[in-house]
Amino acid sequence: xxxxxxxxxxxxxxxxxxxxxxxxPENVAxxxxxxVLTSLRHRVRQVFAVITRDDLKADLIIPRGLAxxxxxxxxxxxxFHVYGNFFYCMDSIGKADKETxxxxxxxxxxxxxxxxxxxxxxxxAERGLSSAKIGIDQGNDVVxxxxxxxxxxxxxxxxxxxxLFRQIRIVKTEAEIVRIRRAVSVTEEALMDAxxxxxxxxxxxxxxxxxxxxxxRRGGLQSLDCIGSGPRGAYPGVRAKDRVIRTGDVVRxxxxxxxxxxxxxxxxxxxxxQPDAKTRLYHNAIATGxxxxxxxxxxxxxxxxxxxxxxxxxxxxxxxxxxxxHCGHGNGIEGYDLPQITPNDATILSPGMVLCIExxxxxxxxxxxxxxxxxxxREDGAEYLTKLEQKLFVV
Numbered sequence: 001x002x003x004x005x006x007x008x009x010x011x012x013x014x015x016x017x018x019x020x021x022x023x024x025p026e027n028v029a030x031x032x033x034x035x036v037l038t039s040l041r042h043r044v045r046q047v048f049a050v051i052t053r054d055d056l057k058a059d060l061i062i063p064r065g066l067a068x069x070x071x072x073x074x075x076x077x078x079x080f081h082v083y084g085n086f087f088y089c090m091d092s093i094g095k096a097d098k099e100t101x102x103x104x105x106x107x108x109x110x111x112x113x114x115x116x117x118x119x120x121x122x123x124x125a126e127r128g129l130s131s132a133k134i135g136i137d138q139g140n141d142v143v144x145x146x147x148x149x150x151x152x153x154x155x156x157x158x159x160x161x162x163x164l165f166r167q168i169r170i171v172k173t174e175a176e177i178v179r180i181r182r183a184v185s186v187t188e189e190a191l192m193d194a195x196x197x198x199x200x201x202x203x204x205x206x207x208x209x210x211x212x213x214x215x216x217r218r219g220g221l222q223s224l225d226c227i228g229s230g231p232r233g234a235y236p237g238v239r240a241k242d243r244v245i246r247t248g249d250v251v252r253x254x255x256x257x258x259x260x261x262x263x264x265x266x267x268x269x270x271x272x273x274q275p276d277a278k279t280r281l282y283h284n285a286i287a288t289g290x291x292x293x294x295x296x297x298x299x300x301x302x303x304x305x306x307x308x309x310x311x312x313x314x315x316x317x318x319x320x321x322x323x324x325x326h327c328g329h330g331n332g333i334e335g336y337d338l339p340q341i342t343p344n345d346a347t348i349l350s351p352g353m354v355l356c357i358e359x360x361x362x363x364x365x366x367x368x369x370x371x372x373x374x375x376x377x378r379e380d381g382a383e384y385l386t387k388l389e390q391k392l393f394v395v
Contacts, residue, residue: 001033019053019127020134021050021134027049030261030333032060032077036074048116050127061081061083062081062083063083064086067103067110082112111123111126117149133157134159136149170350176262180263180332180376182260186220191253193210194210194253195270200272208240211225222257224254227239228251229245233252234367235368236368245272247272247273249367250269250279251270255267263332266388268372268388269393275392279392281318282369283371286359293306293327295381297355300348302347303345303348325342330353330355339355351377352376353377354377355374356374359371360372
């Protein structure tokens, strides 16, 4: 299981909740391990998970057509509630192997409902929650669950819970950190593939292809590929085009991927040929600022102080005009978890928080420079999950 048990129970107790209902693919995966690409492509499809304050073993509400994913090692759930129609031909059921038989067993043993709301109401009633107070993750509630659910369970009370899930997830379990490490490793190796194809005359799109192919070859799902050269590197959300990279160009990489539901997000900068003095000075400044933040990270430190430290250090290290809206963010089953390293975020660091620390510099007409690392807060400081050198890569 991935869930932080202590935080989940504490959040429900502090909010007076008897149960939580997850609706987003990310929060459903957090509670159940169930995560399939169709949930990301078709977010209006309703897949729910339910936990109670007294029992953190989740129930899973899924369409009948997704029941196969529930028996393919993608979830640890044992209580399923299936809804809707999906048709299997059973002519060969007598020849079914063990895996196929387990699918049929799930379908035969699970309560079946006409639609998702009826299935969720049935699950809540079965768990003794018909008159409970529940939190509903409104982050993917695209059809408006509350009103139709209230019609089926009139004594039920509810409150929005997307932010509560984020509060639970802000401190990662070791099982989550293992998954993040895998995503980081895939991203780093694919990034080095991409840097390795940079030559005079290569196109940005070819560099991006090397990165994305590297991610796919290692079993990841590409989630971020901002790769821009020369002045295009100063566009924060740049997408690679057919611009030809020439000697002297700076290439900014802000890349990431998903492995086993979990994100990696990291950045490095490369230059084709010897960098000029400004590029060296400015890259050294942002790298120094990033390292200052990471070195100051430990339990009890306010993230707002980290922001101020990073900006002040960069200004003193060679970019006196440096400005930034944030210097990092949480990382986990969502690419932007809590907290945000901003001047106004009063979050206090705790062991188990995983953060992307970044200090990018964008100067239109010149270039973009960026360095970003993923670290986990430990009792004695920050542990790097990224392993790549923090240097300016000279190709």
